[in-house]
Amino acid sequence: MKYCLYCTCMGTLASSLKEEALRSALGPAVALKAVDRLCDNAACRKALEGMAFGPADTVVAAACSKGSRGAQALACLRSAAPGVRAELADIREACVWPGSKDSAGVAAQAADLVRMGFARLESAAPAEACPASGKGVLVAGAGPAGMAAASALAALGVPVTLAERRTSLGGMLNQLGTLFPRMESASSVKAALPLDGADVLLGTEVRGIVREKGGWSVELRSGAESKRASFGAVILALGGRPVLPGGKMRSGELKGVVSQMELDALLTAVEQGRKSADLLPADAVFVQCVNARDEEHNYCSALCCPTAVKNALRLVALKPEATVTVLNRQMVMPGVALEALYRKAMQSGVRFLHVDDMNALAVEGEGNVRAVRLPASAGAPEEVLKADMLVCSTPVAPAPASVELAEGLGLRMDAMRFIRGHEPAHPLESDAEGVFLCGSVRWPAFVDQAVEQGRAAAVMAARFLRENRMPMDEMPEEGPAASIRTALCSGCGRCVQACPHGACRLGEDGKSAVEAELCRRCGACAAVCPCKAAVLPGVPSTREILAALGVVAPTKRRLS
Amino acid sequence: MSRPYLDILKAHNAFQCVECGKCVALCPMAETSPGFSRVKSPRGVVQQALRGMEDMPGVASCLQCRSCSQTCPAGVDVAGLIADLRRVQARSQLSVCSCCGAPMLPADAGRYLEGAVNAGFEGDLSYASLCPACRRRAYVRNNS
């Protein structure tokens, strides 16, 4: 049975489009009912009083446009009559309001629009449900990001396996003593990430990750042994590696030219009483952006400036008579906490000198570094800085293991080989379904950021397990997956090539089939199929559109 | 590295300078000399003082209009810094009052007068003998 609910918009349309005129224009095949309004739950229910719809019935709401209140009307209709097959025909903005026709013309056009709605409904294919996965999460890498992810998943009751190739947990947390911006100890952060309930595999490398039905199959290698395990989602937390000064600033040649990490370790050893404060420099010069923000590493790691400021503060705390000068192209200390740390360092007497080109610095010394010579600049004369230690701040690059896994998964990486998320609204979601990123695999992250990202990735993975959908696939309309009508399929494979999600596969019978749980409803298969075998219900297909047009323009036009 | 003016630098927050250049942009003396930024500008003085340099030409040419201090986003009181540097510099080149110690005359003038008095000069020295600070008749004394 065909029903049409003519919404008079609280009577404002009734004078231009009379109910009787529309009824006679539609003819006896359609049961018409005029109602006051549909876009409000109570009013909609009142409008449907005494009406019941069966699975073979179709309803067209003759109301306003979808972008106006029409979407709301449809939503109220679907809520008042669950499961109803309903469509919208815009007879307000598209028909009555333009108002250039006589009343008979208005009624005729409105009836056409309603009939088009019925035609669309009739040519649509039926819906299909989408199953969710029931497996757990693999976290690859147990640095601060991985530990935070595994800790969160365990606390939320989600089954999680944490695999770490080293024989101890912690990653960078084991190499750093004090952390910025709050100057807390790395060990306290580690202690705040308990892993009770997580399956922790130390000395285990994550090797090939391969898609399988219902999730991911991962090879876990421990020594000579190797086994495969199945997971519903994967979190990549393999971290980064520091880039070395590589001979810049005469490192390797002169004693006393060290990296920021080496100074960090020395400061930690002195703070913990394992080494003497005599080993600390009397005049330290920090050089920022060594091997960074240049042709080869065209990015700012953003954690080198805060690390330098942190270590400068630690140094003057341990040795108040020391002079510390930080040579920088700019100090990247964004936000409240870091800017405050920067000012604190300045107040403690640390000098921050701007240098345009680090390559113009001349490092002087024989055997041991002795001084750094700065060329004159706009605001300052030439200067020679006495230095018995020169500390190079270098960038962080992606870990080789991360690059390898990303290549295996076909994930996009940027020019520096960081794995790309979908910036900026979905930064931790990779191109692969159910694979999330956190920490320095995605971009150099300091500990606070790594922990946040780990927790966030954990929640996203938990959601994915439940909903079988990446957060970025939050589509405005939910719809059924694409499907292939086997009888029409010629096995040409174009849909397999076109599908960006790997959901279309050619089966052994030579016909294509869609794996519903991988389908992202993009419609690419339906667009390229030459046999019209692939369809995406819920989105008007060419067939539906032609059917609707056929109602008002009987001569069909072939679309190539 | 020695910093003879460390107290003054700290008192006026000189270490906070981020070299943004606002003080230079607003300084009325900006067009008076080439290489103004580096040499005589408020920023130049701060950087020279931080390096412990003795020769700071900007200290003498400052008009004390205080535009720089008002505009500094880092809270550096540049004008105050320059005023204090001026006093310190001047003090080493002036003779002081024997009663209150305030600067009175350039040192060489003071030396000349002292020599004249010791040699029995009997002319009118009232112009040189009334200290402007403590208003007492005083003899000049070289600042040693």
Place this chain on the structure above:
Amino acid sequence: MLSALNLSASQVDPRSVLIVGGGVSGMQAALSLAALGVPVLLVEKNAHLGGQVMRLDKVYPTDHCAFCPAWSTAKACYESPLIKVVLHAELTGLSTDGEQALAEVTLRRPAIDPASCLFCGSCAEACPRKAVLRRDPIMTWDPALPPAMRIDEALCDKCGACAKACPVQAIDLGVKPVTVSVPVADVIYATGFAEPRPGEPEHAPEFGSGSHPDICTAMEFEAWHGESRGQDRLTTRSDGRPVRRVAFVQCAGARDVRHLPYCAAVCCMHAMKQARWLKRRQPDLDITLFYNDLRAPGAGQEAYVRAGEVEGIRLVRSRPGLVKEAGKLGIGLRYEDAATGSALGEHFDMVVVNGGLAQCPLPGHTPAASAGPLAPVTLACGFCAEPVDVAGAVIQGVATAAAAAMRRRSAESVGGDA
């Protein structure tokens, strides 16, 4: 969706987490909690979800549309059965009895009730002052909500013609705010930031903000640029003459002890985004960006800045001392020039002043008084906690939701069922 316009205690599960602020960070926190089975009460003071992102045309570093992802996220919030969204609502008080928090939410309904409005336009036709609009002056209309007519408060003189014309009596010009007390479990603040209005910050008048239409804030510029899409060439806001030179001034009022001492973290990249748009739209424009430290710390951001330089955007490391209108010459700007070592004056047709973005306050926030495991905690995420960009706000929103959910789970396992 329309239930977003009213609130009563009976509609809210007392185990809900109250999220104050429905911007990017708040929405992500809400969706994450809902996905973990935790009910949420999401309170937003504007007429729409999405926060500041809804006022942007594009976001960096991808130059993608800003509000599309925000829109689909907003829709998901409205549709989630575990999230109760309330619009036009502010948190005006928060107290705790040790186990439960009691939130006082004040609803400031607009004069035209969005739940009843038919969007038919009768009120707009009847209004003698053209004060009734189909959309906000700044495009902050939430496409996930059914649209409603709006009254521009600045133009309305409360004559009541609209109320008489409305066929559903949806207009009440004397509508008063209503305060509702709602018990909740924990609170997450996601109130974001407030951009300085023209004329602010008062402590930094040397940047000329508010003194002339051609000296504008970043958001004004975003709106002006978006609206001028149809034009061939850009024209000034003041007299419509062609724009040839544009300046962006960073750190105006930020990193300033007289106003906001901290760095707002996003303005450098935001200005770069606007500068590159301008340049790509009209390559013959002369664009200069004056900065102190150009901060491009996030993924792909430094490359974005370098690309801008290659496109011809001039980057000058100097904070201008003075920005002032100069009659026929346009807007004068005085800065320290590194090449000559002196102060230089230049003139521009438009100057965008990037002032400090103030972190919004956390209303009713007091440190947790009770130490019990079931005591409500307050957390904060997004810009109001620490200046971040969109990616950072998304991450923080989800991470903070995780922290709240983890805490709740462990509290419940300690205290039995709560």
